[in-house]
Amino acid sequence: MDKGLQELIDKSKKGDKDAYGGIYKIYVKKIYRFIYYMVYERELAEDLTQMVFIKTWVSLHSYDETKGTLQSYLFAIARNLAIDYKRRKREISLENIAEPASNHEADEEILREEQRDLVAELFKYLDYEEKQLIIFRYFEELKFIEIADILKQKEGAIRVKLHRILKKLREKIKGGNYGY
Amino acid sequence: MDIEKKLKEFKKYYEKVEPSRNFMEQGSKNLQDRILQLEKSKTERRFYYLRPFALAVFTFFVLIVISGGLVQASQKALPGEPLYPVKRLSEDVTARISGNQVNRVENRAGEIVELSKKGKSSKQVQKAVEEYKEAVDQAKRSRKNTDDIEKRLEEHEREFEQIKKGSSGEEIDEAIEISKRGRNDEDKKKDEK
Incomplete structure (x- = not known):
């Protein structure tokens, strides 16, 4: 682990809020992006991102560096929050949150952009877990062991799943137009 | 088609998504x-x-x-007063713990004196005398602190004689009798020893 980051973690564990602010700045965009592509609502994604960092602060004393990176710890919390939100939304029978941003009324800013959200277009072929795997592996470039920590699955199982996802996408993208 | 290469290219689009400036x-x-x-x-x-x-x-x-x-x-409460039950309760507790009945006898005698001085009804004084008798009998049965009890009974007799002068009832006479009998019984026990 990076020495500077380790120092921030150690200080944060002792209650140093400024040090924790440093951790926040390093990871906030990554966590936001991930959550955004889970919920497709900007304000909600911002709220949930804040929740991730609050929950992490509260549980930081129990974070063990030997069991995984801080990045995978944060992503695991983000993932759980997004899943909880999705579950609650299903329970009250609101609209499907897995819709691509280009069809989502709440996110007008994205719609106004000249370039369509190609990522969201890609994700419409994937389920919730498959989306996460693509984000972690290809967009956040996490190692397999980190992804395994986040999803609480074995590395081998992650590799197999990713292989299947790639096969699926290959077939879908072959016939599609993605702005190339 | 190299899908993995394509996905890595998508990364730049993914990274375009950012929180609001305000956030x-x-x-x-x-x-x-x-x-x-x-x-x-x-x-x-x-x-x-x-x-x-x-x-x-x-x-x-x-x-x-x-x-x-x-x-x-x-401790200064008299029969019929609100704190009197508290007094009796604390006495019982003390007697149970220490086994010493002297305090109880002392209190009953004191109540007779006070009730008489305050000119309370003969019925109240009579009741107090009965309680005094009960306390003396209980003290005798316990066979503890016999010297102390004897001394106290002697003092009580003197006090009762004093208040008898100002009182017209027979209750004080009875109280005097009780204290005498109590001492005599104590003397008899000593003789037997």
């Missing part, structure tokens, strides 16, 4: 504020859960102080 500018400060709020409410919650316990401890101590004060105040 980026205020986010860190907002986070710190929320953390402070959380810590404050955690402290308040801790005290909130401790409150019933603290209240129970405080009430316990207050009761101890009040009961101690009550017992103290009740």
Whole structure:
């Protein structure tokens, strides 16, 4: 682990809020992006991102560096929050949150952009877990062991799943137009 | 088609998504504020859960102080007065713990004297005399502190003789008789030893 980051973690564990602010700045965009592509609502994604960092602060004393990176710890919390939100939304029978941003009324800013959200277009072929795997592996470039920590699955199982996802996408993208 | 290569290209589109400017500018400060709020409410919650316990401890101590004060105040209570039951209760407790009946006898005698001095009804004085007799009998049965009891009974007799002068009832005579009998019985026990 990076020495500077380790120092921030150690200080944060002792209650140093400024040090924790440093951790926040390093990871906030990554966590936001991930959550955004889970919920497709900007304000909600911002709220949930804040929740991730609050929950992490509260549980930081129990974070063990030997069991995984801080990045995978944060992503695991983000993932759980997004899943909880999705579950609650299903329970009250609101609209499907897995819709691509280009069809989502709440996110007008994205719609106004000249370039369509190609990522969201890609994700419409994937389920919730498959989306996460693509984000972690290809967009956040996490190692397999980190992804395994986040999803609480074995590395081998992650590799197999990713292989299947790639096969699926290959077939879908072959016939599609993605702005190339 | 190299799908993995395509996906890595998609990364630049993925990274275009960012939080709002306001969020980026205020986010860190907002986070710190929320953390402070959380810590404050955690402290308040801790005290909130401790409150019933603290209240129970405080009430316990207050009761101890009040009961101690009550017992103290009740020592001069006479039959028919509100604190009199407290006096009798504390006597019973003391007698049970120490096995010493002297205090009880002393209190009953004192009550007879006070009731007579205050000119209370003969019925009340009579009741007090009956209680005195019961206390003396109980003290004799216990066979403890016999010398002390004898001394006290002698004093009681003298006191009763004094108040007899100002009293017209027969109750005081009876009280005198009780104290004499009590001493005589004590003398007999000594002789037997």
